[in-house]
Amino acid sequence: MGRNTLGTLEQAVMMVILALGDGAYGVAIRDELSRRTRREHTLGAVYTTLDRLAAKELLESYLGEPTQKRGGRAKRYFKLTGDGRQALDHAVNTRHELEYGLDLAGKGA
Amino acid sequence: MGRNTLGTLEQAVMMVILALGDGAYGVAIRDELSRRTRREHTLGAVYTTLDRLAAKELLESYLGEPTQKRGGRAKRYFKLTGDGRQALDHAVNTRHELEYGLDLAGKGA
DNA sequence: CACCAAATATACATTGTAGAAGAAATAACG
């Protein structure tokens, strides 16, 4: 069965959700993700990832109120679960372990 | 066609190769990878990744001399190409961009 | 030949990515 390592995009999406705090719904996540990664991401890609993470119970979601704006339907907001936070922390720690002792980009002050 | 983002394992393998310097061949890479990620990886998984990275010209390889040990056949050593180094640096930078402002694990002094 | 170390082949599961289609909301207009 499934090993539980997080993929590159999965980690990215989770980090973006943390960065957005409240207000982390599909479109906002996509935009912030594109901004931080400096490349375009489609909504389909984002939602697929969101759904898979939710299925693994690393994320949970709740519906907000519809907006007044034209077309402003109710948004689905996401946040990390305890397991999600733990999985992300683990991924980050592993990453540090891998980077340890290496002379990589962006290390200079 | 293929977007050129590196996967979690691809990045990990590349970092391990950097960490090993000379001496980065299949088995050593597997062992160091397992050590740093604190989990077992099969040789097959490692070689598959190595081959794919080489196919993308992010890695190059050369054969060493056979050992004296019984069964010690010639090893295939790997190192990053210029493109490989660049791709890894880019991945690292993107990662930093994603982590920016977040309160993640392992940040405490 | 038996045995060992390293590498290759093969197969399948999980993730990444895109594009099309559907659903919910308000504006526009007869």
Added chain:
DNA sequence: CGTTATTTCTTCTACAATGTATATTTGGTG
């Protein structure tokens, strides 16, 4: 008012790329 256009957000579907495991082959000694 009621129906249709239009906007925003979400779901569905399909396929490519990456992750992972096991079995097989190759090259090298005792």
